[in-house]
Amino acid sequence: IVMTQSPATLSVSPGERATLSCRASHSIYDNLAWYQQKPGQAPRLLIYGASTRATGIPTRFSGSGSGTDFALTISSLQSEDFAVYYCQNYGDWPAAFGQGTKVEI
């Protein structure tokens, strides 16, 4: 299963809303996770089950979708949210990631 993210880069102003998309080549039901990665750091789990926030993740992050089409929405971008975001199909091996969306100012 191939995971495709769009857009590659998203330019947003602080306080604005950002919506990132992820598409799976075949249905993955709700076995979809989102990760955030900042420069020089490991990815951090944000969302799993397509819409469940991981422990400690702010409520401005929300996920939606099922089957093949998914979205991550950041309701009001904060300075610390500028990063690269990856989606992942964790339902089967090799648990593919998308190529990422960079959210920039």
Place this chain on the structure above:
Amino acid sequence: EVQLLESGGGLEQPGGSLRLSCAATGFTLSNFAVTWVRQAPGKGPECIATIGGSGGVTLYADSVKGRFTISRDVSKRTVFLQINALRAEDTAVYYCAKGQGSLYFLLDFWGQGVLVTVSS
């Protein structure tokens, strides 16, 4: 507190070998899967090898099958990745990550990563 700490990376020539280690604390290896994930410069993460909580199941990405071997020592709380026949395209940051319970490939904790550079 769950922590993962990788070591063993460095510069190696094509055809060479490396052994990466992942020291795990805050959880029991026999209860959780651990996955090695690599990330080449400017690319997305790639899951390359995983070992199940029982230790009896190991899986590999096609890109590393036959060259990489994952193993663990539960008593030493350490997971290993033996990398043989290194290629230039193996150059990447290598992370180990813990699976979330029965969701083996949902990676809820990650190490800080270790750089492997393959070059002559």
